[in-house]
Amino acid sequence: MKIVKLETFTTEFVGFVRATSDTGAQGWGQVSTYNADLTCEIFHRQIAPHALGRDALDFGDTLALIGEREHKYPGSYLRRAMTGLDTALWDLRGKVEGKPVASLIGGSPGKLRAYASSMKRDITPEDEAKRFLKLRDDYGFTAFKWRVGAECGRDRDEWPGRTEAVIPVVAQALGDGVDKLVDGNSCYSPARAIAVGRLLEDNGIGHFEEPCPYWHPEQTAEVRAALSIDVAGGEQDCEFSSWQLMFDRQAVDIAQPDVMYLGGLHRTLEVCRMAAAVGLPVTPHAANLSLVTMCTMHLLRAIPNAGKYLEFSIEGLDYYPWQHGLFLGDPYRIEDGQATVSDAPGWGVEINPVWLEAASYKVSQLEG
Numbered sequence: 001m002k003i004v005k006l007e008t009f010t011t012e013f014v015g016f017v018r019a020t021s022d023t024g025a026q027g028w029g030q031v032s033t034y035n036a037d038l039t040c041e042i043f044h045r046q047i048a049p050h051a052l053g054r055d056a057l058d059f060g061d062t063l064a065l066i067g068e069r070e071h072k073y074p075g076s077y078l079r080r081a082m083t084g085l086d087t088a089l090w091d092l093r094g095k096v097e098g099k100p101v102a103s104l105i106g107g108s109p110g111k112l113r114a115y116a117s118s119m120k121r122d123i124t125p126e127d128e129a130k131r132f133l134k135l136r137d138d139y140g141f142t143a144f145k146w147r148v149g150a151e152c153g154r155d156r157d158e159w160p161g162r163t164e165a166v167i168p169v170v171a172q173a174l175g176d177g178v179d180k181l182v183d184g185n186s187c188y189s190p191a192r193a194i195a196v197g198r199l200l201e202d203n204g205i206g207h208f209e210e211p212c213p214y215w216h217p218e219q220t221a222e223v224r225a226a227l228s229i230d231v232a233g234g235e236q237d238c239e240f241s242s243w244q245l246m247f248d249r250q251a252v253d254i255a256q257p258d259v260m261y262l263g264g265l266h267r268t269l270e271v272c273r274m275a276a277a278v279g280l281p282v283t284p285h286a287a288n289l290s291l292v293t294m295c296t297m298h299l300l301r302a303i304p305n306a307g308k309y310l311e312f313s314i315e316g317l318d319y320y321p322w323q324h325g326l327f328l329g330d331p332y333r334i335e336d337g338q339a340t341v342s343d344a345p346g347w348g349v350e351i352n353p354v355w356l357e358a359a360s361y362k363v364s365q366l367e368g
Helices: 036-051 060-069 076-097 125-139 162-174 190-202 217-226 240-248 265-277 291-300 353-358
Strands: 003-010 015-021 026-030 110-117 143-147 179-183 207-209 230-233 310-313 338-341 360-365
Touching: 003 036, 003 076, 015 036, 015 076, 026 076, 026 291, 036 060, 036 076, 036 360, 060 076, 060 265, 076 265, 110 125, 125 143, 125 162, 143 162, 162 179, 162 190, 190 207, 190 217, 217 230, 217 240, 240 265, 265 291, 291 310, 291 338
Parallel strands: 110 143, 110 310, 143 179, 179 207, 207 230
Antiparallel strands: 003 015, 003 360, 015 026, 110 338
């Protein structure tokens, strides 16, 4: 079964990919969000030419070939574009075999505990605590993550004193029996990160994500060595060499690959194997409700070193207006604090045809 057509449907923020085989079988995937229109141009220029005519079901070697043929262009955009091919072909294979992707990679459909993940920094500690308590009561979440510092903030806070306030206010509002996580988004120097980490320890928070600039794993390693709580990271890292360096330096307690940033499920599974080899759990990054969260759900239902929970964005259309109308139905329903991977084939989602009709379209295909 050969790949004969690759189509993209894109806006600035989201780009879906449809792969078609010579038998007529089709699968849907997605390039990574943000600048998706640019990523789709790269897809047609640097991904599709190497994939057309190749095996639609056994495609690991095709992904490796793309990296070799495009060796002068390593990095984020190539991997984000590669994800579109990878995820579309996993969906195609699942539909051909009548199985969810989780089953194709050794797992099974079923439920996953989710943590409610806040993306906001422009929110007061009191308002953050208030919405977490409502989510707990309405959907049964038992784990929550909120933001500290400013993104890539060079030790600055979102506003003076916010970090020192938001940590105890939210932690005390949630109380005992709830897992508490925070994300620094590369804000801190090691000294400041350690000081913030002590405050986290004192308030029963067990997960400190990306405390230092992610491109300095030696700084994150210093923080990890100083604290008793888990230090996590890796969402931005899209090359295996970066992951190996992170593991060699013992920089993290928890690995957090992002399926979409890394280049797709094939490459993410390799990072999961690398993490398992050094005894680390994997709690992937999945910060919006495009296809990334569904791919992550299938992954976590399959890998032996899955972390305790799924990241699940709690932000609505005020924060992510581009999430509106992507899928038919309700694939991201939360009940009793859990998301569900269905037994539907492939990713188990259906792209909204109304959204597709309004998107920019481009096709690459075999001639003749």
